[in-house]
Amino acid sequence: MTEQFSVNRELFDHVMVPNYSPSAVIPVRGKGSRVWDQNNNELIDFAGGIAVSCLGHCHPALVEALKTQGEKLWHLSNVMTNEPALRLAKKLVDNTFAEKVYFANSGAESNEAAFKLARRWALDVYGEHKSQIISFKQGFHGRTFFTVTVGGQEAYSDGFGPKPGDIEHAEYNNLESLEALISDNTCAVVMEPLQGEGGIVSPTQEFAEGVRALCDKHNALLIFDEVQTGVGRTGELYAYMGLGVTPDIMTTAKALGGGFPVGAMLTTNDIAKHLKIGTHGSTYGGNPLACAVAEAAFDTVNDPATLQGVKAKEAMFKQALAAVNEKYNVFKEIRGKGLLIGAVLNDDYQGRSKDFLNAAMKHGLMTLVAGASIIRFTPSLVIPDADILEGMNRFEKAVDAIVNG
Structure with a gap:
């Protein structure tokens, strides 16, 4: 006889490793930008699974792609290739600077491949001395x-024994700090073209162009981590396009699959040739199911109307947040680009972003944080305007509960 048990939040504490502390709310279904929990309470989704669900929940194009591919072929080893992977790779190459694609399952794996490729390229072309990787404080590149x-947050990397060596961290938006570290021993500089986890920080144009120039001067590769910013999130297909600064290697994941786990590393022919047969691999990378769904997501987002819509919705979000702030005076700044938006709490509410997230949840709204003092919004790129207005209405009630609670 099958043992009977309740599937609830308490079960998590019994069966799951305690590295997460999830909400008591357990969603069971979603449609568009709305989600329903076990008790059929409705929530509006301004979180998008942390910038993943770029087309909301159960988008018809993604559901159809999954069903169709699900009845054809699920998995092959990389001893063979498959049609969905080839189609997706072709579209990524045709629509970006890149000439070659490597598929993985996540942003972290895509970055792992990028860093290994940069080290291998430098070893082959220049020799063993050229192994330094420079990234930026508060940056995030995976786990x-x-x-x-x-990644530039020591709290995440401390406590696991000796760390990989020859990695340095400069200050974001500070060219002098990068200049002080970079040399002909640097193989790569790694940056997000808009810092996500680190606080929704946009680079200045001067900084982005200056990083590219310093890489060129020292024969170092520029790696853009576009895991969070890519596939329409900033209102461009990829954020580098809006900056007019082209990397040598770029990583993409999150929105690439619209909710299905997939990632990719993109680069040029000249650099790609250094990942020779056997130097790197992934059992599931390029999986037919993942690539079929990702192709549908990519096609849907890579459309002028969708990308223009992101910029229009950004304006709606920022206006609504400004109106809330006019009334309650809780933010010192609203920042970010496209639908990657950060509301920075002012001095009176420092360290309380989690309180706002919890209050929003009580009022039927899913949000995120980016550190202890920033509320983060990464909704679906096609969220209906009516859902933005209703979600902001709920957010205002949550803010009121904290300010006047």
Whole structure:
């Protein structure tokens, strides 16, 4: 006889490793930008699974792609290739600077591949001395031991023993700090073209162009981590396009699959040739199911109307947040680009972003944080205007509860 048990938040504490502390709310279904929990309470989704659900929940194009591919072919080893992977790679190459694609399952794995490729390229072309990787404080590049060490938040990488070496961290938006570290021993500089986890920080134009120039001067590769900013999030297909600064290697994941796990590393022919047969691999990378869904997501987002819509919705979000702030005076700044928006709490509410997130949840709205003092919004790129207005109405009630609670 099958044992009977309740599937609830308490079960998490019994069966799951305690590295997460999830909400008591357990969503069971979603449609568009709305989600329903076990008790059929409705929530508006301004979180998008952390910038992943770029077309909301159960978008017809993604559902159709998954069903169709699900009845054809699920998995092959990389001893063979497959049609969905080839189609997706062709579209990525045709629509970006890149000439070659490597598929992985996540942003961290895509970054791991990028960092390994940069080291291998430098070794082959220049020799063993050229191994330094420079990234930026507060940057985030994943949770594998290599990527979390390249990331600029020591709290995430401390406590696991000796770290991978020859990694340095400069200050974002500070060219002088990069200039002080970079040399002909640097193989790569890694940056987000808009810092996500680190606080929704946009680069200045001067900084972005200056990083590119310093890389060129020292024969170092420029790696753009577009895991959070890519596939329409900033209102461009990729954020580098809006900056007019082209990287040598770019990584993409999150929105690429619209909710299905997939990632990719993109680069040029000249650099790609250094990942020779056997130097790197992934069991599931290029999986037919993942690539079929990602192709549908990519096609849907890579449309002038969708990308223009992101910029229009950004304006709606920022106006609504400004109106809330006019009334309650809780933010010192609203920043970000496209639908990657950060509301920075002022001195009176420092360290309380989690309180706002919890209050929003009580009022039927899913939001995010980016650090202790920033509320982050990364909704669907096609969220209906009516859902933005209703969600902001709920957010205002949450703010009121904290200010006057």
